[in-house]
Amino acid sequence: MPLREKSDQELSKLLSEYGIKHGPIVDSTRKLYEKKLEEAMEDAPVEVPSPDKTFYREEVEEVTYITYHHSPVRQEVNSDVVRRRGNAEPDKEEEPLQYTEPPVQISKRTANHSAAPGIKESGCSVWKGVRLLLLLAVLAAAVYYAYCRVVNNEEDPFGIQ
Amino acid sequence: MSTTSQKHRDFVGEPMGDKSVTSLSGIGEILGKKLEQQGFDKAYVVLGQFLLLKKDSEMFSEWLKDASGANSRQAGSCSQCLREWCDSFL
Numbered sequence: 156m157p158l159r160e161k162s163d164q165e166l167s168k169l170l171s172e173y174g175i176k177h178g179p180i181v182d183s184t185r186k187l188y189e190k191k192l193e194e195a196m197e198d199a200p201v202e203v204p205s206p207d208k209t210f211y212r213e214e215v216e217e218v219t220y221i222t223y224h225h226s227p228v229r230q231e232v233n234s235d236v237v238r239r240r241g242n243a244e245p246d247k248e249e250e251p252l253q254y255t256e257p258p259v260q261i262s263k264r265t266a267n268h269s270a271a272p273g274i275k276e277s278g279c280s281v282w283k284g285v286r287l288l289l290l291l292a293v294l295a296a297a298v299y300y301a302y303c304r305v306v307n308n309e310e311d312p313f314g315i316q
Numbered sequence: 317m318s319t320t321s322q323k324h325r326d327f328v329g330e331p332m333g334d335k336s337v338t339s340l341s342g343i344g345e346i347l348g349k350k351l352e353q354q355g356f357d358k359a360y361v362v363l364g365q366f367l368l369l370k371k372d373s374e375m376f377s378e379w380l381k382d383a384s385g386a387n388s389r390q391a392g393s394c395s396q397c398l399r400e401w402c403d404s405f406l
């Protein structure tokens with residue numbers, strides 16, 4: 156589109172884009188500004204480009220690993236379902252079973268056992284190991300005690316030595 | 317250092333009133349006639365054009381060269397004349 160056919164406003168806008176200080180575009184000034192613009196366009200043929208950038212954003216995806224546990228509970232539940240249904244087709248065992256317990260264990264869960272709720276959580280892995288060892292020791296002692304009792308029950312009651 | 321002519325000093329020393337376009341510094345008879353043909357028959361009309369161009373000396377000089385065929389010296393002289401007049405009276 157030649158400059159001559161542009162409106163006064165369009166011309167004014169172009170002049171501003173090329174950084175040409177100008178006054179009102181009237182009959183007596185129009186020709187001059189057209190000439191100025193032509194000169195400017197020859198020097199810099201590339202027009203002011205409109206910003207058209209596409210931004211690519213790298214999104215960090217959080218991956219959670221989900222593990223399914225096929226415990227023997229399933230079989231029992233299966234039979235329950237069959238009994239409950241009664242006349243329902245027993246062939247359709249593969250239909251969505253209603254698990255009593257959610258078999259899905261999301262590995263995000265930390266090993267915060269409720270065995271020692273009283274102990275304050277320090278957050279240090281060393282203390283967790285120590286706690287685990289303590290628990291194992293207590294369990295071993297209990298098992299040994301029970302074993303002794305069972306063994307001694309055949310003869311004398313345990314405690315009399 | 318600019319040496320101004322008598323014509324210049326005469327023009328910038330007082331309000332222009334209805335002075336002819338040829339009273340402007342740098343504008344002689346030939347250039348004056350050319351401007352009159354385009355409707356610029358009085359000094360104040362040329363002043364009007366100078367003001368429309370926002371008192372930009374370079375722009376005005378360029379316009380004057382195109383409109384009347386003035387050379388750089390003449391255009392520059394007229395431009396300076398008008399600028400100084402504006403400084404005093406506008």
